[in-house]
Amino acid sequence: MNPITLCALIGAASVALTACNSDSGNTSQSFNELPDFILGDVQQTMYDGITDDLLTAGLGASGLAGAAPAFTDPLNPGARDLRRLAIYNNYRALVDTAPGGGYGTFFGPAVGSSGEGLIAGHEFIARASVPGARSPITLMAQVPDSFDPGSPCMVTAPSSGSRGIYGAIGTAGGWGLKKGCAVVYTDKGTGTGAHNLATNTAQRIDGTLTSEDDAMFRADLSAAEREAFNSQWPDRFAWKHAHSGDNPEADWGQHVLQSIRFGFYALNQLHGEAGGEGRRLNTITPDNTLVIASSVSNGGGASVRAAEQDTEGLIDGIAVSEPNLNPTVDRSFSIRQGEGPALAEHSRSLLDYTTALAVYQGCANLAPAISAEAPLNGVFVPPVVGEAICASLANKGLVTGATTEDRATDALRILNEEFGIQPEQNLLAPVHFGLAVAQSISMTYANAYGEADVEDRVCGLSLAATDASGAVIPLAGAAEAALFSASNGIPPTAGVNIVYDNAEGQPTNLNASVSASSSQADYGLDALLCLRGLAAGADPVSGAALTGEQAELAEEIAEGIAAVRATGNLQGKPAVFVTGRADAILPINHTSRPYYGLNQQVEGDRSQLRYYEILNAHHLDVLNGLAGVGNRYVPLHHYYFQALDLVWNHLSGQQPLPPSQVVRTTPRGDMATPLDETHLTPIAMTPDDSDRILFADGELRIPE
Template identity: 65%
Template sequence: METDSAQRLDGTLTSADETVQFRADLTDSERADFSASWPDRFAWKHAHSKANPEADWGLHVLQSIEFGFYVLNAKFGRELGNGETLITITPKNTLVIASSVSNGGGSSVRAAEQDKHDLIDGVAVSEPNVNPEVDTGFSIRQGDGPVISNHSRSLLDYTTALAVWQGCANQAPAIRDDAPLNGVFNPPAIGENICNSLANKGLVSGATLDDRATDALRMLNEEFAIQPEQNLLAPVHFGLAVAQSISMTYANAYGRAAVEARLCDLSLAATDGAGAFQPLPAGAEAALFSASNGIPPTAGVNIVYDGAEGQPTHLAASVSPSSSQPDYGLDALLCLRSLAQDSNAVTGAPLEGEEAVRADAIAGGMNGFPGVADRYVPLHHYYFQALDLVWATLKNKQPLPPSQVVRTLPRGDIGTPLSEANLPDIDPDPESGDRIVFVNNQLRIPE
């Protein structure tokens, strides 16, 4: 923020008044005041643009398709000889499949919903981030598990719940020792402090650490319908700050918060080994365009809890004022949680932007982590297979397979390469016990 540097469209840095991807809209004096109080901080486009960009992701996909047709016709269209080009490549003679993963997958789904000009012929996505409009007219059930009626929560609702309770749940006896890298990424002492802080706030019950951690895990599984299959993977996600980073970024985006607002006393900066903020080396800053995934912590930029007891500190190492304990800055995480519940007493402002991203309808490689590679298979393999199946449907009129659970086989030994036995194909005619069906207003997923 001090230098007012920003990334050009090609990713290089500039402090000049020219076209850039994003620059915080502060005057020189406002920026100087901010930097004097909060030095070495970063403004992040997704979090701090005040544009709530997710609301227009579907539109942006449609615009990219229109641009694609423009470029194709400029290159391959028929020249008329008078400086004009006859448009020969059109949606009527060209197959378009909207396809991506995660945020891109959600963008593709939303684009298909908003496609009034029939630009898109098919959709093939994996793990789409879609916030559906709440429909209480149906329920969901996996196998013989509980009926889930309170579904369709927002991404922010789920991630803030994980940010608050998962740090304690990591110490539950049912997963503590079996979850891959749990002890490496999640120090038990911090987990115990989180459990104690939650208990003191009445957010978990139990007299012992085991009881409190078990209750936190129960809360996530029962109250938020986090499936038990995720329990062993969730600790490594918490250790990598997945839910925490999404909660911080999206709360700012949905609230259209400016960088100087420091929503929930959180900001972005590089930190040292003790958790104190420090300048990001110039070389690392120059590499952010290529090295960052867009949601801190990433590429050397971390989430800093400015309201931590003592001094601004890396969130994971923060001491909460309410507990005077290093409990992963639980006070800040609870603030983000309150925003997801539209009950923040500090800002008094609900996140109107969250409703703007609701959807109307929802039409790989080897992982080297011990304990992960031997339990899980790459979902990306099936994303590519789905893309091929959609192409075959559009091109050759091949029927799409019914919705189903694919019975994969983890390879067990981390040194064993994946084979076709581990990754069976999506079945064109699955057994009845593998089919995902909608019966009597209930989405039924096999165990």
């Protein structure tokens, strides 16, 4: 062990060991310096854990489960009000807080804590840059007062989805803070970042609106270019994830690694030994700190990519839930569930399967196999729209059948058989289509992978507020003021919708659009087929190769997808994935399952990755608070915390990780019945042979 490492290990535990202090003349230990990727000043705030705190913004467990906090001034909310509402909305977006669903019993701020679960500590926020990127990212480090410099730990919490800096507050944030660890966050180059092109206003890092250059994101338009765009397309917004001109996902791993380095800066500012001249030493380092890369969904994928790219030994272990991963395509192995057919066409890209869902799911919703049983089917998208989608698909030769039911059945077959969407995902797919999940992902990621700008209006799509008829209108002032707190970073959100500019008649909210090719109100199917074509690299109707600008954009998108492919090499780090088999947003045959298989191919006997597939669990636990969902499904959030506990115990106590397995849960069946331990089968240290997930002879074998 070198002297620097030795001093780092013992210096934080005993300031009496002055040989490790630069004041004694030893200069081997460096001063704490702000990383060079930080842009501008660092905002540091201390929260007392009484009037305000790190985890709940002063709301406490009961406040998070209650009504949304109101702004004192709705048209001009202050930074503190914006932060409070952002934490409230981001927590509740991922965690089911409804009575009986496990909140307050198995998870929540008060579980394992005293009182309402408020956590005192310091919060550091700053902007940062990655070489080659046009727009900055946001980093945050939260250090609870319970942090022990003698036994330091850190958890990464990159935001899920396209959320902003507080996007993982209720997941990795809650677990890490209650553990006494520093938690480091990044928005991954996504977040609200909404630029109102009509008024030229956008959000600062604290969420307040500005017309100056201190915004988190602005479209790359000169004043003249913006004026010209506004004259033709008034009241539009540019959105950071879609319109930054970057492919932020390609850098998600680097964003997480930067958040870790920023976290060490914050820790040493607070707890590093005094080094003279009013400066601090780097006494808390990767060598003496337990670091777990974590988070869920996109955040989970970002942490996995960080572990793959970690060349400095920053990360000790990985614990993620439902990670968004695009594994490098390796068709030398197949996936087989039970005695079903082997699937070789796995590892489709996010844009590939999502554009397929955007095109076909609106029709598939009406398939007799799911139409009556799927919860909330038809609530957000009326059946008449589904019928129009089915008719348009049939007229284009994309589905077969003489009746709507026949066409819908064929659309469902296409998704299940041709695109590898698990039948277990069928019941939740309709509500996701109704919430425009596939549509919004398709639009946003096509733009991001192609590094498009807002004026490109890929596939004739733009972003704006709309009225009841679908026509574009200015966004109300109070709604714009709240965007930082209310938006999930990927429209439609917080009053801003996807607009189909090429709709028949006039630019119209996509969900109410009439396609020019059919003159039917088929959810703007022409636009969705355009996105599908860009993902597939060919016209989805004729099969012909794309030409001109469309061909160039499709090629750029393909390059963008290649840039986000995961390698499967976790460098032997211990890792746990938990994923719900019913995940209808990130289908398991293209994400967790093939990544696990790829990892086995790449790392072989060196692999320490464990994969736990949870039955009766899906992607958005928040939906479990709704009748028809909560009675069928259990919270994946509970198993995510188990994953973190398993990795923690493995790293800190050398406890073995359980083998990969299917976990068989028992839904409560009745919303009036509270979840208890009988519903939530634990991950087994020695699972039955019939439950083990195995990789052998070029096949990943998943039990039924």
